[in-house]
Amino acid sequence: MSEKTMISVLQTYDVETGERQVLRRFSEHIEAPNWSRDGKFLLYNSEGHIFRYDIATGESAQIDTGICTRCNNDHVLSFDGTWLGISSGVDGDGASRVWTVPLSGGQPRQITPEKPSYLHGISPDGKTLAYCAERSGNFDVYVRSADGSGEEVRLTTAEGLDDGPEYDPSGKYIWFNSVRSGLMQAYRMRADGSEQTQMTADDSNNWFPHVSPDGRRVVFVSYYKGDVAPGDHPANKNIRIRLMDACGGPITTLIATDPDKGELGGQGTMNVNSWAPDSRRFAFVTYVFED
Numbered sequence: 001m002s003e004k005t006m007i008s009v010l011q012t013y014d015v016e017t018g019e020r021q022v023l024r025r026f027s028e029h030i031e032a033p034n035w036s037r038d039g040k041f042l043l044y045n046s047e048g049h050i051f052r053y054d055i056a057t058g059e060s061a062q063i064d065t066g067i068c069t070r071c072n073n074d075h076v077l078s079f080d081g082t083w084l085g086i087s088s089g090v091d092g093d094g095a096s097r098v099w100t101v102p103l104s105g106g107q108p109r110q111i112t113p114e115k116p117s118y119l120h121g122i123s124p125d126g127k128t129l130a131y132c133a134e135r136s137g138n139f140d141v142y143v144r145s146a147d148g149s150g151e152e153v154r155l156t157t158a159e160g161l162d163d164g165p166e167y168d169p170s171g172k173y174i175w176f177n178s179v180r181s182g183l184m185q186a187y188r189m190r191a192d193g194s195e196q197t198q199m200t201a202d203d204s205n206n207w208f209p210h211v212s213p214d215g216r217r218v219v220f221v222s223y224y225k226g227d228v229a230p231g232d233h234p235a236n237k238n239i240r241i242r243l244m245d246a247c248g249g250p251i252t253t254l255i256a257t258d259p260d261k262g263e264l265g266g267q268g269t270m271n272v273n274s275w276a277p278d279s280r281r282f283a284f285v286t287y288v289f290e291d
Contacts, residue, residue, distance in 0.1 A: 031268030037081030064105030155193030
């Protein structure tokens with residue numbers, strides 16, 4: 001039997017019409033699209049670098065991130081669309097730290113000297129970064145000034161993994177996911193860490209809640225219970241992409257991968273906010289295995 005080839009499929013989904021559109025199939029492994037503020041391009045990471053995909057032409061171009069040559073799938077575009085927060089190691093030290101770099105490219109500024117740190121959120125005013133970091137053996141949510149000044153501030157203290165912190169468009173709340181209930185679930189808290197409230201409570205492991213630009217909807221990735229450990233989000237699993245109102249309530253399944261057709265997802269599918277500025281569409285990646 002011949003070895004199967006993995007194809008990364010960059011796609012969009014329209015929550016109003018249910019239309020699923022394939023933008024491009026990549027022979028290389030790509031992950032975690034961000035949608036630009038003007039709606040014209042997507043950002044993704046691949047092979048340690050950040051790329052810009054032009055929606056009109058279908059062409060990709062690498063963004064210069066200087067010494068950050070081990071960029072992972074935790075990258076965020078600022079609300080004003082002028083700069084990018086990335087998580088990356090460097091040559092000689094692959095441990096992830098948080099950096100900022102102009103969208104046009106250039107030498108990045110290191111924000112977190114501590115490692116590992118994984119960026120997920122930039123405040124709407126561009127002044128604060130929210131990230132997941134391991135300190136003293138526990139992963140929690142931290143915030144720090146976007147210019148790297150001052151000390152980081154720990155917002156969560158629950159045992160186990162707290163991950164994926166992301167500001168809503170108002171800047172009043174941070175959404176995140178936590179394993180504190182026994183399964184991975186979506187939570188919301190005030191930007192100062194107060195009022196930590198569980199927003200999903202079902203029989204799934206729910207990861208990376210992303211709030212739409214209009215603040216109305218939240219889309220996230222769900223693993224099936226028993227298919228993964230609650231604190232793990234591996235690649236190439238059977239997943240669903242699901243939707244809920246930002247105030248809570250019923251959850252709708254939008255997309256379910258089909259392993260029988262060789263389609264899988266998980267790590268890399270939608271680690272970071274990928275909503276279009278119209279709040280109707282979001283981008284994601286699935287992985288297809290072909291002979």
